[in-house]
Amino acid sequence: MAKELTTKEENYSQWYNDLVTKSDLAENSAVRGCMVIKPYGYAIWEKMQAALDQMFKDTGHENAYFPLFIPKSFFSKEASHVDGFAKECAVVTHYRLKNDAEGKGIIVDPEAKLEEELIVRPTSETIIWSTYKNWVQSYRDLPILVNQWANVVRWEMRTRMFLRTAEFLWQEGHTAHETKEEALAETEKMINVYADFVENYMAVPVIKGAKSEHERFAGALETYSIEALMQDGKALQSGTSHFLGQNFAKAFDVQFSSREGKLEYVWATSWGVSTRLIGALIMAHSDNNGLVLPPRLAPIQVVIVPIYKSLEQLDLISVKVKELVAQLKKLGIRVKYDDRDSQRPGWKFAEYEMKGVPVRLAIGPRDLENGTIEIARRDTLEKKVEQLDGLAAKVADLLEEIQHHVFTKALKYREEHTTKVDTWDEFKEQLKNNPGFILAHWDGTSETEAAIKEETKATIRCIPFDSPEEQGVCIYSGKPSSKRVLFALSY
């Protein structure tokens, strides 16, 4: 029998966990809070990396690699930065193990204590800006447009696969600029790159905006984020881009001689997305039968399952299928022919449904006679019979259509779950009965923001860039406000 999922309606959180493990994306490891990303999950990450990496390169960035470890003293140089990360740091204190003299087995050698403890990077601003100090003398050395693909560690207490893990994989861009304007433009450019990627590859619509002061990255003057809505009505922050001002340049004394011959501090940005995006991908589209993957990121875009009784039939089918596979590959389509004799077609159908393969083709002896094939799409679960002649081109079109449809469906969901709210009662009511994005007026103070969070758990996800000027009053304090901001419960 096929693997079964807890339904979304029954228990959304359990549905998610079931889905991650049963579709073979990842599993919890023996190390607290760390996951094992299994080959199928990692293949999705590779597709994401390839697309993002190309986008970074197309916008002038290069990759580099900086140390995993950060000396504790570096980490402390930017005050709000260390405050933001100190509570969740993995700390290396020793560099050797030894056999215990009293027979207790392998122990940490007390004589191999580091003079200065090393922090496993939770993010790399400090180690990178200590390096940039050597790279920058003059305005001619700027901008520096560097990205790093790496693992980072944040000792989170409550973890969930992909969404929040102690170790995760990500990319972090770290750029250095002559002027404030240039750094701000970079910050905006990169949040746009992320939005482009998430909408056009992941098929997840996002809202771009600025974080409130309270929600900013530790050490940033501005944090821009993209916010996506999951199927339980909660928001997921899917990417952030930070304008760091001159904070890190000042902390690490990175100055340059300007075009005017003056010594000035360098302006900085940083920006990142992580394996958390896989969590967003899963939660935005999947259903009670399993994953639904947008074709552009699906490791397998098309699976072909033969239906046969005898091995002679299988041989005849395979001849035809191999031609088709060649045609599909020629169009750049990632196709798998599953001719394993150890599993029945029904089991395979359920398996690839669970794994979210966008298109499934099934072909039997009757099809061979008629020159036909059955084609099923994962997103709508629709099936129809098509002529084999000219099928490859049709499949290519169908993949485009599915990519588009998955996005449209998610956009429709978001639209149905985005509400303008003008009173505090309505706000609470909405969060309780129809959670989603809420556009409401806010007085701009951290006190009000904290009070709203305290009473409802809802946070300001962002101040949307496209939020129009509109006079109103704060839903909580009644004070004047000129713009609606985006509230939601969130991951």
Place this chain on the structure above:
Amino acid sequence: MAKELTTKEENYSQWYNDLVTKSDLAENSAVRGCMVIKPYGYAIWEKMQAALDQMFKDTGHENAYFPLFIPKSFFSKEASHVDGFAKECAVVTHYRLKNDAEGKGIIVDPEAKLEEELIVRPTSETIIWSTYKNWVQSYRDLPILVNQWANVVRWEMRTRMFLRTAEFLWQEGHTAHETKEEALAETEKMINVYADFVENYMAVPVIKGAKSEHERFAGALETYSIEALMQDGKALQSGTSHFLGQNFAKAFDVQFSSREGKLEYVWATSWGVSTRLIGALIMAHSDNNGLVLPPRLAPIQVVIVPIYKSLEQLDLISVKVKELVAQLKKLGIRVKYDDRDSQRPGWKFAEYEMKGVPVRLAIGPRDLENGTIEIARRDTLEKKVEQLDGLAAKVADLLEEIQHHVFTKALKYREEHTTKVDTWDEFKEQLKNNPGFILAHWDGTSETEAAIKEETKATIRCIPFDSPEEQGVCIYSGKPSSKRVLFALSY
């Protein structure tokens, strides 16, 4: 003035360090033993990764990702494994920092001590085999053919950029098999993949063979390696593939029900190459003017430098160059047009020579009149003038020729520095006056191996696969030997 290198003849070691920093490949970081891989160095690593990754996939492997941290108890489960790595482990003991109550700044929170220490992975056999236990029940679950791209940490006392660093980047394949024969075949397949990559992409000839018992990986029953010869006559181990027998399956109790219905332990291999390969690439080919990169791994294969007096001339040249760039790109060639007005042509020539760009094209007003261009190759430093018409195809051919020539030159060097030696005096004499590979008879004992190392620092690099059966006597002990083995000084 162009940057200058210490010459190889003057001080080989200093030449190497100069080269790494002056060609912008890498630099030492503020963290002891860790390097910063700069964009130009990382671009070479990306090319290596892309080629290797494709080769792994073509041989049926998939990528996955396992935790950075290994619980100390896991690490100790395979006895010889922990012996091999215990002396150089980074150990995480705490998970939080805090502000010191006595005003000493940020300190490690003594209350946030881990119950069990975590080791930053020096290699992942233990964490991976503890995971495979859940993946394997029956022979149907085998083989597992998984690779991981990751960072690892080995707390080396003496470090050198790329060659030996505390943290380095690598890939580690970990496979699980039904039978000993299958695991041995995998071990051999992967050392062949590495040899293919190093010879055909890096243009470095290698000798394949088995390690002596003493030089095996901690926990392996067989270690195969590829050994390359550097220009100072020292060997560099460039890749290893290990047959692990059932050692890790036994340590982590990974059993499967066989085709015969019996419960058996799984057979294992692991294999890896690292950023050390970049060290090999540098040392095998470069000269006193800088890097010499084989075209297949060169981030920039062709650079075009305009020679002009006025900006009008530059404009005219640029029109022509842009056509050429388009033609070269169409052939898949990585080309850079360096039209920066801030540097003179002579400076640019020296810069791209330092960076090892295989082909340099220079074009001035006279060339425009004559329809010509100057073409210089980095490997031989030869220059000639060519017709612009049909140049792109000629450049493509030249890149192939350079790739071939760089390999041939390295092979010739190795042949000239490989000697058969039959007496102990000859052996010592050779190591002193003409270091290189030495093929000599050895009695097969660890005692003799240790004595030779003690007296000369030379080690057995490998027992070459293609070493013919040949009766002889051990150069050290005079005992009988049936085969020559490969000795050298090494990195």
